[in-house]
Amino acid sequence: MTVVEVLFLLLGLVAAGSALLVVTTRTMVHAALWLVVTLGAVAGIFLLLAAEFVAWVQILIYVGAVVVLLLFALMLTKAPTGPQPDLDARRALPAVAVAGLVLAVLGTTVVAGFHGVELDLDGAVVGSAQTTGATIFQQWVLPFEVLSVLLLAALVGAIVLSRGTGRRGGE
C-alpha cells in the first residue's frame, strides 16, 4: 500500500466513525462537534483526490459556516446543552434502511460513472482552484451570476418577513 492509500483508509475510518458518533451521541452539542470531525476528514479525502479547491470549500463552508450555524441555532433556541437520555432515534431501523439505500444508490452512481478511472497524481489538476475558477467563469458563468440574483431575492425576502418597521424606520 502506498502512503496515499494508507492515508485514505485512515481518513475514511475517521469519517465513518465520527459520523456514527454524530447520530449516536446523547448530547446535541457533541453531535455538532463530531460533525466537524466528519467533515474535516472528508475534506482530507478530497485533498487526497487532488481536489484542493473542493477541500478548502468543504472546510470553509461546511466546517466554518454550517456547523457554526448549527451551534448558533442550538444556543439561540435555548436547546438543552447537557446529555439528554431521551435524545434517541426511535425510528433507528427505518433510518438505517434509508441510509443504506442512499449508500447503495450513490455507490452505484460512482461505480457506473467512474469505474476504472485512474487518477494520475502527478499531472492531476481536476480539482485545482484554477480549473474550478475557469469552469465557473466560462462554462457556468450564467448560472453563477443568476445565483447572485437568487441570493438577493432571498435577502429581500428575509428582510420583508423579519424586519419590523418601528417608529425609527418610518419617515
Next chain:
Amino acid sequence: MSSAAVLAAEFQAPSFEYSLLSPLLVIFGVAITGVLVEAFAPRGSRYLLQAVLAVLGVVGALVATVIVGLNLVSRGGGTAHGSIAAEGAIAVDGPSIFIWGTVLVLSLVSVLLFAERRLEGGVLSFAGQAAALPGTEAEREASTRGLEHTEVFPLMMFAVGGMMLFPASNDLLTMFVALEVLSLPLYLLCGLARRRRLLSQEAALKYFMLGAFSSGFFIYGIALVYGYAGSMNFAAISAAVSGRAGGEGLLLGGIALLAVGMMFKVGAAPFHAWTPDVYQGAPTAVTAFMAACTKVAAFGALLRLFYVAFGGARWDWTPMVWVIAILTMVVGSVLALSQTDVKRMLAYSSIAHAGFLLTGFVGAQQVADVGIGEITSLQAVLFYLVTYGFTTVAAFAVVTVVRDAGGEATHLSRWSGLGKESPVVAGVFAVLLLGMAGIPLTSGFTGKWAVFTTALAGGAWPLVVTAVLFSVVAAFFYVRVIVLMYFSDPVGEGPTVATPSILTTIVIAVGFAATLALGVVPGPVLDLAAAAGEFIR
C-alpha cells in the same frame, strides 16, 4: 472534459450574446432597480414608483422578446430556429420566445392585479407589516398607519426572471438555478396576505417545505443523470441516451427523480398535495400569478427536458406520463366536486388542467412527424397554456372583487345569488368557468381540441378517451357554480361586489376577451405556436 485542455489554453472571457438575452436582462435589471427604489425612495412615493417600474419593465422585456423573436436564425435546416447563448447555458429558440411572450403578457396582467389598492381601502392587498404577528398590537398599528410592503414588486420580478430562464435553460444546472429563482420569491409572496394571515403563513411554509423537498428530488435526479451521461448539457445527455451504452438503471432513476421535481411544480398528482392549500392561503393576486405563470414556465421546462435531453428514451417515460396524466385528471376533477371554497375549487381545476396538458405531452414530437395542418405536441401544449393562463388570471381576479366584511368571500355558499346581485360579474365568471370546462366557442374548447388531437395522432387514444370523460366530470363542477350563482337564493345578506379600480377591471376584461377571442378565432395564436417550431439542441 479534458482538464489539460482547459489549463493549456489561457483563460478566455466568456462570450455573452447580450442582445439575445436582453428580455432576461431587462427583467432582472428592473428587479434590482426595484430593490434600490425600496432602499432609497421615500415611503410615500414607493408604491407609484414600483408599480410603474414593474409595468414598464415587463413591457420593455416584451418588446425585447418580440425583437429577438423576429431575428432568430434558422438552425439545422429544419423548422427549428434560434441559437444557444451564454456559453451553452440558454437556448433562445422558437418555443423559448413563445413562452417568454406568454409569461410576460400574463405577468403584465398580474402586476396590475398586484397593484390594486382600491379593494382594501387604499392599501395593497398584501400584509402591511409581515413581521408583526397576526392579531397583535403591532399589526393593528401597521394597519392604522397604512403601511404596505412594496417589496412585492421586485420579488415578483425576480420570480418572472426565473420563469423565463427555466424553460429556456439548456443544461441541468441552469435549470436547477432557474427553478430556485422562480420558486423562492413565490414562497415569500404566498405568506404576505393582508387578511387571514395565519392561513397565508401556513400556506407559505407548506409550499416552502414541500418545494425544498421536491428540489432535493430534482437535484438527486441531476446527479444520477450526470453519472449516466457524464455531462449536464442537454445535447450531450441526448447523445448519451441515444447511444445507450449501459447504465440503464441510472438513467431511468434520474428521469424518474427529475420528473418528481417537475411534476411537483406543475401540480400533477400524486405531487399535487400543496396546490389547494397554497392557492387558498396565498393572496389572491399571487395565486393568479402563480397559477398561470408557474404552470407555463414549468410545462415549458418539462417539455424541453423530456424532448431534448430524454427524447431518445421516449418509450421508457411515456408509460409514466400516461399514469401521471390519468391520475392527475382523476384527482383534479373528482376532488373538485367536494370543494366548498372557490379558491380551492380553482386549485383542483388547475390540477385537472395539468392532467389535460400532460395528455398533449405524449403526442408527436417532431414537426417532420406530422402531416400538413396538424400540430405537434409542443405547439398544442403551448397553445393550451395560453388559453389556460388568461382564463385563470381573470377567474382569480373575479374572486378578489366578491367580498364581505371579512375580505374576500371565498366560501362558495356566499356566492349563491350573485347573478341577481351583480349580473355583470356573475356573467363574466360564468363565461370563464365555461371556458375552463371547455365549452365550444371558448378558448378552453380550442385548447382541449389541440391537445387531444395531437395525443390521438400520437396513438394515445385510451388517454384521450379518459381525458374526455373527465372533462365531462370537470364540467359538472364548473356548471354547479354557475347554477349556484344564478338559481340559488342568497344566504343571509348575500354577496357584495366591490367596485375595483381600473387595474383589476383591465385584468378581468383582458382575460374575458382572451377567453372568447381564442375560442372564436384561435387561428393567429395557433399560427404563432406553430411558428415556434421546435426546440433546438
